[in-house]
Amino acid sequence: MRCNACWRELEGRAVSTSCGHLLCTEDANKILTNDGACPICEQVLSKSLMKPVDTNPNEEWINMAMAAISPQILMKTAYRSVMFYITQRDLEMQYKMNRLVAQCRQKCEGMQAKFSEKMDQVHTAYQKMGKRCQMMEQEVANLTKDKQELQEKFSEKSRQKRKLDEMYDQLRSEYESVKRTSIQPANNFYSRHQEPDFFSNQPVNMMENREPTRKG
Ligand SMILES: [Zn+2]
Ligand SMILES: [Zn+2]
Incomplete structure (x- = not known):
């Protein structure tokens, strides 16, 4: 009991x-x-x-308590005693059940609290990841824009280079043709003015004539 x-x-x-x-x-x-x-x-x-x-x-009480009591009263007392015992067992069972239910509820509440905490953590992490993704998308967009600008600049520079190459080629061909046409008269010029000076007795004139030779 x-x-x-x-x-x-x-x-x-x-x-x-x-x-x-x-x-x-x-x-x-x-x-x-x-x-x-x-x-x-x-x-x-x-x-x-x-x-x-x-x-x-104790034994003495068991032997003496019910002495001189009629069987009818004894049976009635025994019946009430057994009923009392059964009621006590029911109460104890109910108490144990209530305690078990309370423990389960407490456990469930603890688990629910932990679950909510975890869910909050996951939600926070998810939001953080979402923000990071947005930032990365923005970064990708900026990089794509930069890449396009660089490509355009590169195309422009390539165009300018081609133009310059063409100009250079044109100038070179012009220079070559000018050189070709001017090489004969120049040789004539030197042969006419320079070579005879080597054998003259005027060094001042010779220096003046040598100057264009070094520059050329
Ligand atoms: Zn007590
Ligand atoms: Zn009561």
Whole structure:
């Protein structure tokens, strides 16, 4: 048997109530000094409605307690005693069930809290990733724009280079043709003016004539 208030095992002295409940002596005293209500069914209790019992009676009590009592009363008492026992078992079962349900609920609430926390973390991480993706998309767009601009610049520069190449080729061909047409008269010029000076006795004139040769 267990106390219906604190549910500890009862050994020896206990208190039974008129409402059919069983208490340890400590809880029975607490009820009497406080509001006087049964903790199970809340019926108002007084000392006269509470009876001390021995849950573990000795042999002498067993032998003598029911002496001189008629079988009818004995049977009635035994019936009530068994019914009391069954009710106690029901109460204990109910108490255990309630405790189990409370534990499960507590566990579920803990799991739900953890789950919510994890969900919040995942949601935050998801939002962060979304922002990062947006930033990366923006970066890709900027890079694509830069690439297009560079390609355009490159095309423009290539066009300019081709133009310059063409101009260079044209100028070169012009230069070659000018060179070809001017090489004969130049040789004539040197042969006419320079070579005879080598053998003259005028060094000043010779230096003046040598100047264009070095530059050329
Ligand atoms: Zn108790
Ligand atoms: Zn009660």
